[in-house]
Amino acid sequence: MIVSLIAALASDRVIGSASGKIPWDHPRDRVHFRTRTAGNWLLVGRRTYDEMEGWFGKRIPIVLTRDPDFRPFSPAHRVARDPAAALALARGNGAKELIVCGGAEIFASLLPFSDRLLLTRLDLVAQVPDPVRFPDFSKSGDWKLAYLEQWSGDAENIAARYEVHERV
Numbered sequence: 070m071i072v073s074l075i076a077a078l079a080s081d082r083v084i085g086s087a088s089g090k091i092p093w094d095h096p097r098d099r100v101h102f103r104t105r106t107a108g109n110w111l112l113v114g115r116r117t118y119d120e121m122e123g124w125f126g127k128r129i130p131i132v133l134t135r136d137p138d139f140r141p142f143s144p145a146h147r148v149a150r151d152p153a154a155a156l157a158l159a160r161g162n163g164a165k166e167l168i169v170c171g172g173a174e175i176f177a178s179l180l181p182f183s184d185r186l187l188l189t190r191l192d193l194v195a196q197v198p199d200p201v202r203f204p205d206f207s208k209s210g211d212w213k214l215a216y217l218e219q220w221s222g223d224a225e226n227i228a229a230r231y232e233v234h235e236r237v
């Protein structure tokens with residue numbers, strides 16, 4: 070099973086705020102996220118799961134939480150108490166790819182287990198209170214850029230670079 074992390078990053082690797090919500094709207098990246106996650110098992114942190122209520126449709130998220138009383142919004146959604154249990158659950162259900170959708174804590178916890186990073190790098194300085202960040206993976210030497218696509222800006226979308234990094 071391949072483990073992929075998918076994220077949209079503003080400059081300085083900012084992905085959101087500790088107080089919640091992604092501080093930009095990027096329709097092209099939303100379409101990319103919807104398309105890339107379709108038909109796959111997803112892993113989300115409990116805070117991101119709360120933000121995404123109603124979004125999942127037929128996708129099956131595994132929610133990572135330490136809360137023994139946590140109940141997901143749908144009985145079809147699954148719960149894991151730690152990253153190893155989440156990986157075992159997806160693998161045990163025959164997942165070919167597990168897509169880790171954040172947020173910051175979950176990206177940091179799953180980076181060591183991951184094979185691929187699917188990153189939308191927005192040409193944006195995000196001014197947010199209590200910023201949370203994607204982990205600084207680039208200095209480790211463990212990753213190589215395998216694919217790069219330039220997304221030019223338009224009336225609705227900030228310019229961005231779509232990067233796929235693979236573990237060396």
Ligand SMILES: NC(=O)c1ccc[n+]([C@@H]2O[C@H](COP(=O)([O-])OP(=O)(O)OC[C@H]3O[C@@H](n4cnc5c(N)ncnc54)[C@H](OP(=O)(O)O)[C@@H]3O)[C@@H](O)[C@H]2O)c1
Pocket residue numbers: 075076077078083084085086087088089090091113114115116117118120133134135136139149150151152170171172173174175176178201
């Ligand atoms: N730009 C992007 O691509 C992107 C993607 C996703 C999210 N975001 C943003 O990221 C922010 C949320 O990130 P966040 O770091 O605050 O929260 P998060 O990673 O979504 O969720 C954190 C929660 O996950 C659970 N958790 C974390 N590590 C765990 C572990 N090792 N084992 C078991 N459970 C664990 C805990 O839940 P309990 O407290 O229930 O125990 C923890 O409170 C929001 O601003 C969101 O909009 C951005």
